[in-house]
Amino acid sequence: MEPLSRIRLVVLAAIMGVVSWGVSRTAVNSGASPMSVPWTVVAIAVALAGVAAWLGWTVRQYRRGKNPGLSGLRAARTAVFSQAAAYTGAIMTGAFGGYGLAIAVEWSHSPRREVAISAFIAAAGGLVLVVAALLAEHWCKDDSSDDNEGGKAPA
Secondary structure, three states: OOOOOHHHHHHHHHHHHHHHHHHHHHHHHOOOOOOOOOHHHHHHHHHHHHHHHHHHHHHHHHHOOOOOOOOHHHHHHHHHHHHHHHHHHHHHHHHHHHHHHHHHOOOOOHHHHHHHHHHHHHHHHHHHHHHHHHHHHHHHOOOHHHHHHHOOOOO
16 A cells, blocks of 8 residues: 655645635625634544544554554555545644635624634634545554565565
8 A cells, every 4th residue: 555645735734725615605706605614623633633544543553563453454545535634733733724815804894703713713624624534544554665675585
């Protein structure tokens, strides 16, 4: 399995941010009223980050010999889950960040400021998800692939 590319995550977040900003600005300029982001978005992102970190920790313990009951298939599934969570967090960070920037243009208007703040908090929740997923994926990484990059045959 190929490890996550951090550049790909940043590019994905940037693309989502630009698209979200453009759609939001167009909607607001045409008279639509922006809606605040529900707090459940942040709660779910943080809960998902906790699940990813917990699953990654169990794989880390397995690799250190402290959890022999864990199967290799579960470790592989944890790595795939971590990658999916990282992509989800990057999309959330970009989308809600772009939405918040589009609404923050009218910062002096109190209701719009509250909407922008809720969007920025949701973007921070997405960033927490990315960090936890990257950490969990790091814990699932197989160190033996690093040893073979020097061109030597495996023992």
